[in-house]
Amino acid sequence: MKTFATAALVFLSALSATVFAAAPADPALDAVFNDAVARYKLPGLAVGIVRDGEIVYRRTSGEREVGTGEKIDADTIFKIASNSKAMTAAVLARLVDAGKLKWDDPVVKYLPDFRMFDPWVTQQLQVRDLLIHNSGLGAGAGDLMLWPEPNRFERADVLKGLGYLKPTYSFRSRYAYDNTLYIVAGEVAAKAGGAPYEELVRRELFQPLGLKRCRVGEWNRKEVGNVAQPHGWRDDRAVVVNADPETIQAIPMAAAGGIRCSLNDMLTWAQMWLQPDQRGLIGGKPWLSQAQRDAVWTAHTLMPLSKRMREWDNSHFSAYGYGWRLTDVDGTGKVSHTGTLSGMYSALTLLPQKKIGIVVLINADAEEARTVLTQALVKHFTAPTEKRGVAHYAEAIAREEHAATAASKLRDTSSRxxxxxxxxxxxxxxxxxxxxxxxxxxxxxxxxxxxxxxxxxxxxxxxxxxxxxxxxxxxxxxxxxxxxxxxxxxxxxxxxxxxxxxxxxxxxxxxxxxxxxxxxxxx
Known part of the structure; x- marks a missing residue:
């Protein structure tokens, strides 16, 4: 197993000779932002970029809830969905630093009643396995206990339900994305840390790093204020779906995708990872040791290298760390994740060699918009001479979809x-x-x-x-x-x-x- 920080980046740094000096925000970034809003009719968007430790671009547009006139700003809270996974992994890493658990500890050491379908896997499953999608479960196994929201499943239901989910693959044989084991990871953290998962996240992450607007667990929407609402599409118009009640309840999937943060919070989070010797110091001491930073960005599980990654980014590898996806783009390393929930999409992309971080938050069902916008922003820094913007990548996706439609196995159900x-x-x-x-x-x-x-x-x-x-x-x-x-x-x-x-x-x-x-x- 090679660490992303010490092996992959050494190889990739030899490929990359481009150096970016600190500079004011490029007007080209505004063009990308404007094109994305116009093409996809986004109800709300927040984008921020850090470089060399400083915020060099920060822009928002639209409304928290269409028709209200309440504008989105850099402190507006969005659901970050699966970008929560890196935060859960970081809490566990903090507990490893504190000597309260080890990555290779068996899960049953902390949760004696925990069961997988296969008794042998139950005994062999380690804490690290909860984070790297290699358990043998099929992609998304058990997700119907998490969404659509709201539902009546509790965290105990999810843990119990895992014992009935039959594996699709053999243990540790391949990558298949799952959410349910991150919930188990949150419960392991709670047991080792001596506090509920939500309290641990506030204590170990939000408070020391100054993520002032981030929220997890139960909280009052009106008291906190400035909260974006999720939107879907109806007759080509954005409409609110699954609006928050006044009291936002704690949810079972918090450790997998239940955290909410603002653009400013996510930029602070990015700065901490990109400049650990400055932004990652708390009271003069590292918030996370170098050993644990390396562990988090280690390529633990190989992921498929898609045709799009090869053609768009000239990527050579793809892997999953602890709550992060790892790859290369145009000769430089990329550490990233996306977040997807009904009506909310997010993306966090770090280019560690270039000390660049990019945050995208959207309060709508907007998968293509997120992909196109993030791609155009990344390429602005990794391949600036290509000058490929929103239109270029949107058209490329349209061609892919046309080909997929021609090969689709979807049955016509219009005679229902x-x-x-x-x-x-x-x-x-x-x-x-x-x-x-x-x-x-x-x-x-x-x-x-x-x-x-x-x-x-x-x-x-x-x-x-x-x-x-x-x-x-x-x-x-x-x-x-x-x-x-x-x-x-x-x-x-x-x-x-x-x-x-x-x-x-x-x-x-x-x-x-x-x-x-x-x-x-x-x-």
């Missing part, structure tokens, strides 16, 4: 028709999956058949027929993709499995991991 109770003889009833809990497939007062989850209220919808198959047409547009329903009526009790109608849909819609058995009649 509502299913009446009489058409589902023997299949109506209450079903139970050991980790997801109960769902009811029952007739409503009008005689139409519906699907309703007990613990995930957003997962409700009409059961429809498409030819010989049944699917769920979800009521909420927060559901990423519809689901096929497949009944085995010959089994005793009757069994139900589900699958994405779009095989290429987001892995967090992990319907394929559900295995229901009928437990009773409709109530």
């Amino acid at each position: 028709k509502p299913v009446a109770a009489g058409e589902t003889k023997g299949r109506l009833g209450v079903y139970r999956d050991p980790w997801f809990g109960e769902v009811a497939i029952c007739a409503n007062p009008a005689g139409a058949v519906t699907f309703a989850s007990a613990k995930s209220p957003t997962m409700t919808g009409a059961v429809m027929r498409v030819g010989e198959r049944l699917l769920v047409d979800w009521d909420s547009d927060r559901m990423d993709t519809e689901a096929w329903l497949d009944f085995d009526t010959k089994a005793k009790p009757i069994r139900l499995t589900m699958a994405k109608t779009d095989p290429d849909a987001d892995f967090s819609s992990d319907y394929e991991d559900l295995h229901f058995e009928r437990i009773g009649d409709c109530r």
Whole structure:
């Protein structure tokens, strides 16, 4: 295992001869910012760049909530989603520095009741394995316990549910992104640190680093103020989805993706990583030892090197550290992560050799916008002579999507028709999956058949027929993709499995991991 800091960067530094002197923000950055807002009609955007320890670009636009006139600024709080993972890893690293745990400690040392599906894996799983996506679970396994939000799952449900999730691969054989084991990591930290996960994050990270606007756990939206709301799209317009209540509750997935921060906070976070000998000193002492900084940026698990990475960035490797993705772009090292939640997208990109950090926060479903904007900003520094902006990368994605559409296996479901109770003889009833809990497939007062989850209220919808198959047409547009329903009526009790109608849909819609058995009649 080579550390990103000592091996990959040594190789990459030989490839890169470009040096950037400190300078005021380039007007070209404004052009990238403006083009992204205009092309994608973003309700709100915050972008910041640090170089050589200083903030050289900081700009915001739009509203926290469309139609309110409340402007986004550098202190507006956004959901950073999976950028929380690096913070969870850093808390664990702090505990390693304090001698309270070791990376190769078995998880059961801290959580004796913890179980994976395979008893041998249960005993062999180390703290480090919780962070590097090599457990053997399929991508997104168990994510339906985390979202769509809100739901009624608790952290204990997630830990218990992991014991029922069958592995897709052998242990430590390959990379497959997961969120649920980060929740376990948060509980290990809590046990080793002697305080709840949320308290640890505040104590070990927010307070010493001065991340004044970051929030985790329960807090009051009105008291804190200046909070961006998530947006989706309806008739090509941004609309608020899943708006925050006045009291924002603690959520099970905090350690995987539940932290919120402002642009200023994220820039401070970036500065700490890029200048540990200055920004990373707390009371004259390192906030994190060099040994643990190296551990966090070590290439622990190899990741696939995509066609896009090779063609866009001339990348040579791709790997996952502790809460960070590691690769190279145009001959320089890149440490980064993205964050994705319904209605909120984030990206944090560090170019350590160039001492550059880039933060992008968007309060909308905006995957392409995040990709294009981040790419254009990174290339501004790694390949400035190419002068490739938003339009260039947007058009490249359009070509990719055209090719993907031509090869798509997505079945046409436009012939769907509502299913009446009489058409589902023997299949109506209450079903139970050991980790997801109960769902009811029952007739409503009008005689139409519906699907309703007990613990995930957003997962409700009409059961429809498409030819010989049944699917769920979800009521909420927060559901990423519809689901096929497949009944085995010959089994005793009757069994139900589900699958994405779009095989290429987001892995967090992990319907394929559900295995229901009928437990009773409709109530």
